[in-house]
Amino acid sequence: QSALTQPASVSGSPGQSITISCTGTSSDVGGYNYVSWYQQHPGKAPKLMIYDVSNRPSGVSNRFSGSKSGNTASLTISGLQAEDEADYYCSSYTSSSTPNWVFGGGTKLTVL
Amino acid sequence: QVQLVESGGGVVQPGRSLRLSCAASGFTFSSYAMHWVRQAPGKGLEWVAVISYDGSNKYYADSVKGRFTISRDNSKNTLYLQMNSLRAEDTAVYYCAREEEPFTIFGVVPIWGQGTLVTVSS
Numbered sequence: 001q002s003a004l005t006q007p008a009s010v011s012g013s014p015g016q017s018i019t020i021s022c023t024g025t026s027s028d029v030g031g032y033n034y035v036s037w038y039q040q041h042p043g044k045a046p047k048l049m050i051y052d053v054s055n056r057p058s059g060v061s062n063r064f065s066g067s068k069s070g071n072t073a074s075l076t077i078s079g080l081q082a083e084d085e086a087d088y089y090c091s092s093y094t095s096s097s098t099p100n101w102v103f104g105g106g107t108k109l110t111v112l
Numbered sequence: 113q114v115q116l117v118e119s120g121g122g123v124v125q126p127g128r129s130l131r132l133s134c135a136a137s138g139f140t141f142s143s144y145a146m147h148w149v150r151q152a153p154g155k156g157l158e159w160v161a162v163i164s165y166d167g168s169n170k171y172y173a174d175s176v177k178g179r180f181t182i183s184r185d186n187s188k189n190t191l192y193l194q195m196n197s198l199r200a201e202d203t204a205v206y207y208c209a210r211e212e213e214p215f216t217i218f219g220v221v222p223i224w225g226q227g228t229l230v231t232v233s234s
Contacts, residue, residue: 034219036219036221038157045207045224045225045226045227046149046157047224048212051212051222052218052220057212089156089157091157092219093218093219098171098172099217100159100171100173101147101162101219102159103156103157105156106156106157
């Protein structure tokens with residue numbers, strides 16, 4: 001299974017909006033609406049932020065939103081806050097002979 | 113509260129075996145599929161394996177297929193990962209994680225343990 005492609009880093013100032021892309025293929029991101037996004041602070045376990053492309057779990061700020069176009073999914077964070085600085089990973093179900101899941105390489109978000 | 117606690121990590125020589133455990137509490141363990149996800153030092157997340165709520169279905173990443181076995185004991189609320197023929201590239205923090213919805217496997221995992229470190233080195 002090949003990892004999904006994410007930019008290594010993005011940055012933004014407090015209050016601004018940023019978007020992180022996640023590019024796959026028609027066998028994963030483009031073929032299914034099972035794209036999730038996770039936030040991970042250093043030394044901590046990942047936290048689910050978005051699932052099924054655009055759904056937010058209870059308790060996740062509505063500043064976080066997800067979308068998908070073709071083989072590329074996107075995570076948008078609006079009104080950037082200092083605590084948003086973290087690593088972000090996308091994941092997707094991927095078709096093969098058996099069910100599998102694949103993660104992106106991760107994006108380091110820096111709040112300037 | 114909902115909690116997952118991994119154990120069993122440590123330093124092991126290449127080619128040897130290790131078994132990880134994940135103790136679950138605060139929810140009906142026997143109703144949820146469970147995953148193992150790992151993260152090599154300074155690297156990204158890698159999905160390892162998943163087991164259905166009743167243990168009848170198990171799926172693995174190609175990188176561990178044939179070497180790792182996922183299992184569960186619903187009477188003990190515990191998930192396991194038996195790791196054989198370990199390699200240096202298996203060095204990682206191993207997380208257990210729970211599916212979002214009962215009786216499903218969609219790869220949506222809102223509940224994670226704190227992780228246990230496995231180091232494969234001679």
